[in-house]
Amino acid sequence: MATRTFVAVTATALAAAAMLAAPPAGAESLRIGMITTLSGGGSGLGIDIRDGFLLGVAHADGRLGGVETEVIEADDERRPELAVQLADRMVQRDEVHIVTGIVWSNLALAIMPTLAREETVFVSPNAGPSALAGEQCSRYFFNVAYQNDNNHEAMGQHVANEGYERVFLLAPNYPAGQDSLTGFKRFFDGEVVEEVYTQLGQLDYAAEIAQIRAAEPDAVFFFLPGGMGINFLKQYDQAGMKDEVPVFGPAFSLSQDILGAVGDAALGVYNTAQWSPDLDNDGNARFVADFQAAYDRLPSLYAAQAYDAAQLIGAAVAAIGGDVEDTDALIAALETAEFDSIRGPFRFNTNHFPIQDFYLRQVVAREDGTLTNRMVDTVFTDHADVYAADCSF
Amino acid sequence: MDPALVVEQTLNGFQLGVMLFLMAAGLTLVFGIMDLINLAHGSLYMVGAYLTATFAQAFDSFLLGLLLALPAAALVGVIVEVTALRTLYRRAHLDQVLATFGLILFFNELVRMIWGPVPIRLDPPDFLAGQVEVLPGIPYSAFRLAIIVVGIAVAIGLWALIARTRLGMRIRAGASNRPMATALGVDIARLFTVVFALGAALAALAGGMAGAVLSVEVGMGEQILLLTFVVIVIGGIGSVRGAFFGALLVGLVDTYGRAFLPDLLRLVLEPAVADGVGASLASMAIYLVMALVLVVRPRGLFPAHG
Numbered sequence: 001m002a003t004r005t006f007v008a009v010t011a012t013a014l015a016a017a018a019m020l021a022a023p024p025a026g027a028e029s030l031r032i033g034m035i036t037t038l039s040g041g042g043s044g045l046g047i048d049i050r051d052g053f054l055l056g057v058a059h060a061d062g063r064l065g066g067v068e069t070e071v072i073e074a075d076d077e078r079r080p081e082l083a084v085q086l087a088d089r090m091v092q093r094d095e096v097h098i099v100t101g102i103v104w105s106n107l108a109l110a111i112m113p114t115l116a117r118e119e120t121v122f123v124s125p126n127a128g129p130s131a132l133a134g135e136q137c138s139r140y141f142f143n144v145a146y147q148n149d150n151n152h153e154a155m156g157q158h159v160a161n162e163g164y165e166r167v168f169l170l171a172p173n174y175p176a177g178q179d180s181l182t183g184f185k186r187f188f189d190g191e192v193v194e195e196v197y198t199q200l201g202q203l204d205y206a207a208e209i210a211q212i213r214a215a216e217p218d219a220v221f222f223f224l225p226g227g228m229g230i231n232f233l234k235q236y237d238q239a240g241m242k243d244e245v246p247v248f249g250p251a252f253s254l255s256q257d258i259l260g261a262v263g264d265a266a267l268g269v270y271n272t273a274q275w276s277p278d279l280d281n282d283g284n285a286r287f288v289a290d291f292q293a294a295y296d297r298l299p300s301l302y303a304a305q306a307y308d309a310a311q312l313i314g315a316a317v318a319a320i321g322g323d324v325e326d327t328d329a330l331i332a333a334l335e336t337a338e339f340d341s342i343r344g345p346f347r348f349n350t351n352h353f354p355i356q357d358f359y360l361r362q363v364v365a366r367e368d369g370t371l372t373n374r375m376v377d378t379v380f381t382d383h384a385d386v387y388a389a390d391c392s393f
Numbered sequence: 394m395d396p397a398l399v400v401e402q403t404l405n406g407f408q409l410g411v412m413l414f415l416m417a418a419g420l421t422l423v424f425g426i427m428d429l430i431n432l433a434h435g436s437l438y439m440v441g442a443y444l445t446a447t448f449a450q451a452f453d454s455f456l457l458g459l460l461l462a463l464p465a466a467a468l469v470g471v472i473v474e475v476t477a478l479r480t481l482y483r484r485a486h487l488d489q490v491l492a493t494f495g496l497i498l499f500f501n502e503l504v505r506m507i508w509g510p511v512p513i514r515l516d517p518p519d520f521l522a523g524q525v526e527v528l529p530g531i532p533y534s535a536f537r538l539a540i541i542v543v544g545i546a547v548a549i550g551l552w553a554l555i556a557r558t559r560l561g562m563r564i565r566a567g568a569s570n571r572p573m574a575t576a577l578g579v580d581i582a583r584l585f586t587v588v589f590a591l592g593a594a595l596a597a598l599a600g601g602m603a604g605a606v607l608s609v610e611v612g613m614g615e616q617i618l619l620l621t622f623v624v625i626v627i628g629g630i631g632s633v634r635g636a637f638f639g640a641l642l643v644g645l646v647d648t649y650g651r652a653f654l655p656d657l658l659r660l661v662l663e664p665a666v667a668d669g670v671g672a673s674l675a676s677m678a679i680y681l682v683m684a685l686v687l688v689v690r691p692r693g694l695f696p697a698h699g
Contacts, residue, residue: 041610041611043611173676195668197668199672199675206408207405210398210401211652214398226608230608231607234605238517238537239534240524261512261513
């Protein structure tokens with residue numbers, strides 16, 4: 001009996017202590033829900049986003065916009081239904097002011113109804129599906145990275161500029177894959193020899209590579225993020241095709257997180273993005289150096305976007321004098337926030353998506369032999385997405 | 394249709410097939426002999442790929458890396474069998490599925506802790522990096538040819554092991570009548586450990602070779618595990634011969650589907666529609682074959698016993 005009483009008392013004491021430790025609602029602190037993919041497939045991207053964001057918070061001495069900042073992490077395991085649960089929990093229990101972190105477009109689409117209903121701001125450091133840019137746009141949704149079509153549009157423009165006439169297109173058979181090829185074709189005016197949709201998560205691309213060899217195109221455009229890109233590039237090189245038909249892709253197919261695994265098969269390949277590790281501005285140099293020092297690896301595009309998400313939030317919170325409980329004021333401040341984006345010029349369009357420049361990058365080897373992207377040219381200046389006209393809040 | 398393309402796609406299908414066979418052989422042995430559903434078989438494939446990459450980098454030789462990874466992965470298999478799986482043999486299949494699913498999570502986190510979240514690099518050996526002309530005018534990746542050769546050699550080796558050796562006799566005895574085999578003095582516990590280690594080494598061989606073609610990343614095992622289960626269901630659970638022919642069938646159907654279905658559909662449909670429908674049909678092809686086989690021969694093409 002005595003033991004049982006003791007256990008009950010201890011449990012009560014622990015519960016009380018836990019309640020004391022939890023942040024009291026309404027206190028002068030900024031709570032940010034970081035929902036991202038930290039385990040399983042694709043976790044490399046989520047971990048980069050978390051680390052990039054935390055570096056942004058650290059550069060603000062733990063106080064974004066001068067307000068004590070608490071980042072609450074949760075792993076969505078790349079599962080939409082889990083992301084919705086987490087978003088609910090973050091809003092109800094943790095009473096976060098802003099949610100960020102989501103990597104994947106289908107997860108962003110899944111949690112947005114919850115966040116809009118609860119009037120909580122979502123600053124997306126990556127996912128930018130066309131649905132949220134056009135008719136279904138929400139005033140609570142901000143994308144600090146790009147609209148999904150943009151990087152593909154930039155590559156379509158570059159491939160057309162270079163005078164390639166017959167191009168073979170390759171993308172996974174899911175909404176972002178179809179958006180990708182649509183974006184490419186919007187600016188590429190030559191002939192599309194063949195459009196091949198592969199399975200999401202496909203391992204072996206030998207069949208497609210044989211088709212490319214048989215079709216004899218001038219160039220190949222491929223959108224295969226993560227492990228799919230690693231598989232394709234290695235196999236394309238092993239098939240002896242890399243020197244026969246050049247490949248082009250958006251930055252997702254050749255971002256820092258996969259270059260180490262692809263190796264020389266990626267060397268020299270051109271890709272397009274709104275950011276590059278060697279972009280010449282003070283903020284970017286500091287970001288790249290400090291990221292490397294803190295995490296012992298080079299930052300990817302995803303880390304850069306998350307770092308800018310932290311900077312954006314900091315600028316908006318500072319503009320409203322730290323009153324983070326006033327959501328309407330926070331949204332207005334985010335729309336006009338001025339911060340030194342590490343990608344160069346940045347402003348929001350009317351649909352809360354960026355208007356920004358897009359660059360051509362090339363995979364090169366650094367002195368120590370590690371591969372990275374180097375900036376080559378500017379493809380688009382002040383580029384906006386085509387969906388903004390359909391959006392009204 | 395271009396005959397060169399057909400030859401190349403057939404080789405691609407064989408190559409995918411023998412890769413699946415290496416996975417399926419181990420899984421089907423464990424399934425058929427130990428009556429254990431081991432979802433963690435894909436984890437051993439992943440461990441094999443990571444160990445091969447690590448050893449290959451340390452000794453600057455792919456072959457040495459692969460040769461060292463096989464016993465190392467077999468050792469991991471023995472540890473898993475002795476510590477975790479042994480308690481599961483007498484339990485229901487659902488318990489086994491739950492426990493081995495837990496092992497998947499455990500191995501994924503373990504690999505992430507040791508090697509980090511970013512995919513790592515594994516290149517084929519230099520002497521196999523180029524092309525070989527298999528027929529005049531048809532170049533083919535030397536490494537993929539090597540995979541086909543190794544896969545067929547392993548298939549012959551396994552057949553010889555099971556049909557011609559004392560160990561193979563015990564394995565067959567354990568598979569067809571466990572109580573009788575025990576009564577005749579076969580040490581079933583030890584036999585299971587040996588079979589599991591063999592399965593782990595085969596998975597590691599598949600992982601090590603696949604790692605030079607595919608991405609070596611956390612979660613790579615689950616991607617191939619599903620195909621492997623399709624293979625052993627088609628081939629007949631517990632049958633190594635079934636695994637071989639099932640794997641070749643799946644490899645060929647999958648490759649031909651992806652290569653030729655969209656083109657065939659283009660003859661009757663608009664190109665844009667044909668590409669979309671073709672891609673969807675191609676990704677369903679192997680499951681359609683599986684469904685068909687289950688209707689015609691519910692126990693698979695080569696039922697193991699009975």
